[in-house]
Amino acid sequence: MSLPPRAEVVVVGAGLAGLSAATRLAAAGCDVHVLDAADHPGGRLAxxxxxxxxxxxxxxxxxxGYPRAADLDLPALExxxxxxxxxxxxxxxxxxxxDPRRRPAGLPATLHAPVGSPLRKAAIAAYSAHAGYTPVDRLLRAREVSAEQRLRTAGVGDAALERLFRPFLAGVLLEDRLETSSRYLDLLWRSFARGxxxxxARGMQAVGEQLAARVGAGRVHLGVRATSVAGDAVTTTAGPVRAEAVVVATDADTAAGLVPGLTATAxxxxxxxxxxxxxxxxxxxxxxxxxxxxxxxxxxxxxxxxxxxxxxxxxxxxxxxxxxxxxxxxxxxxxxxxxxxxxxxxxxxxxxxxxxxxAALPPLQLRRPVDLGGGLYVCGDHRDTPSIQGAMASGARAARAVLRALRPTDRGAA
Ligand SMILES: Cc1cc2nc3c(=O)[nH]c(=O)nc-3n(C[C@H](O)[C@H](O)[C@H](O)COP(=O)(O)OP(=O)(O)OC[C@H]3O[C@@H](n4cnc5c(N)ncnc54)[C@H](O)[C@@H]3O)c2cc1C
CATH class of the missing domain: 3.90.660.20 (Protoporphyrinogen oxidase, mitochondrial; domain 2)
Structure with missing residues (x-):
């Protein structure tokens, strides 16, 4: 199906944020169309x-361990x-x-791993238990420092910091100074402790493909780039589309280019x-x-x-x-x-x-606004945390905001 001249909602970007928004809108009965400049759904999951x-x-x-993983059909991903x-x-x-809780046979090797004294290892276990099982609102109320300072205060020690936490977290945060917000570290470590x-089996792109399939046949338009957006219309390389609501679900830089006033972090x-x-x-x-x-x-x-x-x-x-x-x-x-x-x-x-x-530097701006007013909405990992979880959570929030505006009497949908 080609891009229609009119839709109830247009979502710009078929990454996990845009697709999470679109699946919810489609499930609520909205006439939603998603467009993406790339030739596959899933965005950075390619x-x-x-x-x-x-x-x-x-x-x-x-x-x-990400809360939003519950939105996926995990068995189907094999x-x-x-x-x-x-x-x-x-x-x-x-x-x-x-982790000896889940692989008890690994306990002897773990006890002998060169990441510090038994006291330091107990501190690692205590930090993991704290991040894993303290309620999220309490984690988010804790004093915010850098990730490195958080780990030092937790008492993990130099050996664990340099041999375990720094390289492990560098692979996730994509920075090795551990300057990321301690609040994001706590949330991230929580997901590792719990999940x-x-x-x-078919690669990470399968996650996006699964969500795209739920949006509905002919409603995800690939190879279509948005060149300008407003609350009631999108101009694209496949022609203009009028809409009652427009959700910008691109990466941060593109969103900042399309929507004046949005800022992108490094x-x-x-x-x-x-x-x-x-x-x-x-x-x-x-x-x-x-x-x-x-x-x-x-x-x-x-x-x-x-x-x-x-x-x-x-x-x-x-x-x-x-x-x-x-x-x-x-x-x-x-x-x-x-x-x-x-x-x-x-x-x-x-x-x-x-x-x-x-980047997710302090102060962590969790749950940045997604409703920009006038029918324009924004979601993406830059509105939440820089992760699959952040992208999906921001998409869910954007969908709720759209439904509050378009279906004000349908409390279940919103
Ligand atoms: C190498 C790498 C490793 C990562 N590792 C992890 C990890 O292990 N765990 C984790 O949780 N997260 C990880 N992430 C981060 C995670 O992939 C992202 O946070 C998440 O996928 C972002 O989703 P999004 O929907 O916000 O943005 P995107 O996936 O970027 O989606 C935006 C979409 O908008 C489209 N678009 C852009 N401009 C336009 C336009 N003008 N018109 C139409 N469409 C447009 C793009 O083509 C794209 O499909 C990693 C990312 C990378 C790249």
């Missing part, structure tokens, strides 16, 4: 096939799981650190190198963390968690750096992290995502 391997646009995972923990390399030796992380970037190994060197699916002297924040055998990423049983390895490294620069480091010979690594592809996600 996947392609390279030589038969499933390659996501940057290493990312779905965390079932997720393959990472274990909750990580491998640390210290002086060439690999040490496994596994599991996994990869869909984006984070990441470079990911994909290599192939004849087989995995590891017995269990764990993220291998970068070392303080290296360029990589992590390196992961994706196929240990999700075997469907390879069609022939070879192992697919994703290694991420915050600086725009070349594959040649990190090859030896990838080999050392996995304890394999550099000659065993076949380079598949490398990619840099320059605007991977917005």
């Amino acid at each position: 996947t392609e096939r390279v030589d038969g391997f499933v390659v996501d646009r940057g290493f990312q995972v779905l965390n079932t 997720l393959g799981w990472f274990w909750p923990g990580a491998v640390l390399r210290v002086d060439g030796h690999a040490h496994r650190l596994v 599991a992380i996994g990869l869909p 984006p984070r970037q990441v470079t990911t190198h994909l290599h192939v190994l004849p087989s995995s060197p590891w017995p269990s699916p764990l993220i291998v963390l970068g070392t303080p002297s290296g360029r990589l924040v992590n390196s992961v055998v994706l196929t240990d968690a999700q075997p469907a990423y390879s069609r022939d049983g070879r192992a697919l390895v994703a290694s991420s750096s915050l600086l725009p490294t070349t594959a040649a620069e990190v090859r030896d480091e990838v080999a050392a992290l996995h304890g394999v010979g550099a000659a065993d690594l076949d380079h598949l592809t490398s990619l840099t995502v320059p605007r991977a996600q917005p």
